[in-house]
Amino acid sequence: MDLLQKLEILADAAKYDASCASSGAARKDSRGSRGVGSTGGAGICHSYAPDGRCISLLKVLMTNACLYDCHYCINRRSSNVQRARFTPDEVVRLTLDFYKRNYIEGLFLSSGIIRSADETMEMVIEVGRRLREEHHFRGYIHLKTIPEASPELIERAGRYADRISINIELPTQQGLTKLAPEKNLARTQKAMGHIRGKIEERHAERRKPDAPKPPPFATGQSTQMLVGADDSTDAVILRRADSLYSDYRLRRVYYSGFSPIPEPSSLLPIKPPPLVREHRLYQADWLLRFYGFAVDEIASDTAPNLDLQLDPKLAWALRHRAIFPADVNRAPREMLLRVPGLGVRNVDRILGARRHTRLRLADLLRLRIPMKKVLPFIIAGDHSPTRLGLDDESLRARFLPPPKQEELDFGAPPPPMPVDINSVRSGEL
Amino acid sequence: MRTVIIQPVFEEWRERARELLALHVPPGEVLWSDEPGESGLFASTDGSDRRGSVPKVPTAFLDIARSVAVHRDPRRWGVLYRVLWRITHGSERHLLAVATDADMRQLTLWNKAVGRDIHKMHAFVRFRLVGKDESTGREQFVAWFEPEHRIVRLAAGFFEKRFAGMDWSILTPDECAHWNGSELQFTPGVARQAAPDEDALDDLWRTYYRSIFNPARLKVRAMQTEMPKKYWKNLPEAELIAGLIAGSEERVERMLNTEERPARPAPKNAYLDSLREMNERESSAADEP
Numbered sequence A: 001m002d003l004l005q006k007l008e009i010l011a012d013a014a015k016y017d018a019s020c021a022s023s024g025a026a027r028k029d030s031r032g033s034r035g036v037g038s039t040g041g042a043g044i045c046h047s048y049a050p051d052g053r054c055i056s057l058l059k060v061l062m063t064n065a066c067l068y069d070c071h072y073c074i075n076r077r078s079s080n081v082q083r084a085r086f087t088p089d090e091v092v093r094l095t096l097d098f099y100k101r102n103y104i105e106g107l108f109l110s111s112g113i114i115r116s117a118d119e120t121m122e123m124v125i126e127v128g129r130r131l132r133e134e135h136h137f138r139g140y141i142h143l144k145t146i147p148e149a150s151p152e153l154i155e156r157a158g159r160y161a162d163r164i165s166i167n168i169e170l171p172t173q174q175g176l177t178k179l180a181p182e183k184n185l186a187r188t189q190k191a192m193g194h195i196r197g198k199i200e201e202r203h204a205e206r207r208k209p210d211a212p213k214p215p216p217f218a219t220g221q222s223t224q225m226l227v228g229a230d231d232s233t234d235a236v237i238l239r240r241a242d243s244l245y246s247d248y249r250l251r252r253v254y255y256s257g258f259s260p261i262p263e264p265s266s267l268l269p270i271k272p273p274p275l276v277r278e279h280r281l282y283q284a285d286w287l288l289r290f291y292g293f294a295v296d297e298i299a300s301d302t303a304p305n306l307d308l309q310l311d312p313k314l315a316w317a318l319r320h321r322a323i324f325p326a327d328v329n330r331a332p333r334e335m336l337l338r339v340p341g342l343g344v345r346n347v348d349r350i351l352g353a354r355r356h357t358r359l360r361l362a363d364l365l366r367l368r369i370p371m372k373k374v375l376p377f378i379i380a381g382d383h384s385p386t387r388l389g390l391d392d393e394s395l396r397a398r399f400l401p402p403p404k405q406e407e408l409d410f411g412a413p414p415p416p417m418p419v420d421i422n423s424v425r426s427g428e429l
Numbered sequence B: 001m002r003t004v005i006i007q008p009v010f011e012e013w014r015e016r017a018r019e020l021l022a023l024h025v026p027p028g029e030v031l032w033s034d035e036p037g038e039s040g041l042f043a044s045t046d047g048s049d050r051r052g053s054v055p056k057v058p059t060a061f062l063d064i065a066r067s068v069a070v071h072r073d074p075r076r077w078g079v080l081y082r083v084l085w086r087i088t089h090g091s092e093r094h095l096l097a098v099a100t101d102a103d104m105r106q107l108t109l110w111n112k113a114v115g116r117d118i119h120k121m122h123a124f125v126r127f128r129l130v131g132k133d134e135s136t137g138r139e140q141f142v143a144w145f146e147p148e149h150r151i152v153r154l155a156a157g158f159f160e161k162r163f164a165g166m167d168w169s170i171l172t173p174d175e176c177a178h179w180n181g182s183e184l185q186f187t188p189g190v191a192r193q194a195a196p197d198e199d200a201l202d203d204l205w206r207t208y209y210r211s212i213f214n215p216a217r218l219k220v221r222a223m224q225t226e227m228p229k230k231y232w233k234n235l236p237e238a239e240l241i242a243g244l245i246a247g248s249e250e251r252v253e254r255m256l257n258t259e260e261r262p263a264r265p266a267p268k269n270a271y272l273d274s275l276r277e278m279n280e281r282e283s284s285a286a287d288e289p
Helices: A003-012 A088-100 A117-134 A151-160 A173-179 A185-207 A234-248 A275-290 A312-319 A344-353 A361-366 A371-377 A392-399 B010-022 B059-068 B076-089 B102-124 B152-162 B202-212 B220-226 B229-234 B236-257 B270-282
Strands: A057-061 A106-110 A140-144 A163-165 A220-227 A252-257 B002-006 B030-034 B128-132 B139-144 B167-171 B175-179 B184-188
Touching: A003 A057, A003 A088, A003 B202, A057 A088, A088 A106, A088 A117, A088 B202, A106 A117, A117 A140, A117 A151, A140 A151, A151 A163, A151 A185, A173 A185, A185 A220, A185 A234, A185 B270, A220 A234, A220 A275, A234 A252, A234 A275, A252 A275, A275 A312, A312 A392, A361 A371, A371 A392, B002 B010, B010 B059, B010 B076, B030 B076, B059 B076, B059 B102, B076 B102, B102 B152, B102 B229, B152 B167, B152 B175, B152 B184, B202 B236, B229 B236
Parallel strands: A057 A106, A106 A140, A140 A163, A163 A220, A220 A252, B002 B030, B139 B167
Antiparallel strands: B128 B139, B167 B175, B175 B184
16 A cells, blocks of 8 residues: 555544644744744644645554544444544654645554553554654654553653643543443543643753753643533533643643544434534633633533523523623623633723823724624623613624524535624633 | 935834934924835844934833834834933823823734734745755755834844744845844835745645534634634645635534434443442542532
8 A cells, every 4th residue: 555545544544633723832933943933922824725724743543453442432343434544654744744845743643452452552652752763853743542451651652742642532431332332431530630730840840940851741731522422411521621721731622523434333313413503512611711701601501502602601691691791991801701703802901001191982883893792791981781681682682693503504505603703712691 | 394205114213213203302393204105124223332312212112112113004203202202301201000090001002013023924925845955964945025004124023033943034014024044134015926825735734624623613703803804725624714714503403403322332442341349439529529
């Protein structure tokens, strides 16, 4: 099998992993070396596929042969997909050749599990080692790790990688038992705890003034949860994410709407969840991390799923009209962050500007704040929402998209979504 | 009213703005204009040693000015001078904090446009291998790029840090940047034909692009927001886009109509056996609430 064919199979096999970040690495570059590569600062998306996803890393599997039988996965042992396997040198060559042409920020290497967790990890680590030690590669490396691999191997992976990750895949053990019988939530979390310990230990060692420089270790870990493959509600998913952020200090939890695969399993729903559900989860995730919201405020036992028609902050505001309007000239930051249509950056701009001037609607307009969204919730120098004369029902109607089927519309360009469709990646809500 | 014609570089504007400020010339009395017939490459005068009696301005303003200076909008010099005037003569030293001010808003927009242009250059430059220096053994690469603003110098440092181990040139219509392992150099702009069209690796890259695309998640608009069509002509992968979009519906149909695969029993494997044992031991540990 030639390299082109292998690349085709092993990139196809890796595309269901949503992670693409290449940011948050320690600052390093290639000056003074024979190699290439730099990291640090914001990552760069070098291309975009028509699925709207950023292409920043060469994302491939070492092999797509796998002992496991995860029913949502194209590579599970029950699938009839064609199998292939890279040699370490093939991945090294591809990474360097792509990198030198500025196609990519680096490598994201994962693998199907063959023989055992340790043997699989060693294959993946060997690529990292060759890139770093033999080719002086200073670009971004993300290595997928296996919870059952021995701690020494995870440590070695962290030595070469800027980021390591373990996919939690489903938020509950019941879900895993049914759909990914080889996977175990407790072991996954234990491994995440171990990685967190290592990251923090190295970070602390680096800050000691006179101590010898410790060997490098990844600066962050992330994970992915599948949405719509099992019957977990958004509340269950968000509670799991919240605990992953607080217990293991994850940099990111990626949500990946289960998408149909060419090798469907008899255990899984044929019909994928609407893409907008995944989008709403990302918005809720942002509310948890940057806007001071708690999970229960967004999704609770009584309303366990996010409103697909309204973004979660707007939905929350409509349920809590009594605490609005917020005065943009006086309200504290925490309150402004809860106003629908105000993102973190514009809140900070408002705080900066209002020390010197009394803000009016024209000022907000200049910040390109979505007026239709904010007007019912704010007071400004020349505005009070009472003049809009909106009751609860007309207010909700004001924000609902025109009636249409919440269906995937293949072929035609995606229908216009609520205004925030592209904002979630940048964190503005 | 006086007209000030300058070479369109920050240092030149700063020199002239200092002179005008020293003479207390208000912004309403100055018409700024770029020198016509620009060839693209200008000697950057170093004015740092000629500090007059001009009041100090916040460094944040100079950072914004340096960036806005490479924007192609001819109004930028005037707005920069007006903001400078308001900071120094209008008792508005806090102006930079007032993001809602019309002038500040304009500078911010220009600054962001330049920042985005630099970011897109870092993302969408595609190097092509043209040879190897026999004496040094270093590979040599050439790229062609058409930036929206005059950002080559601002963007070049990134490439020096990232690609220190290879020789490279980035050619643009404005100005070209070159790295030989020890020095970053700039030469006048050139025409498109000066850069190679193809690289032997482009086919592998297109294979990757095609394979990483998921037809079940078509989001054309999201792609185009981040990768506007104006960049496509210099991206080897862009020629695939139309075909991938057109074929996706049928591919998804096929997936949905594929017969479901039954679960296959686990093969004989010691590691799987050990997992099963661990799972049984841990099965008592129920889900956390």
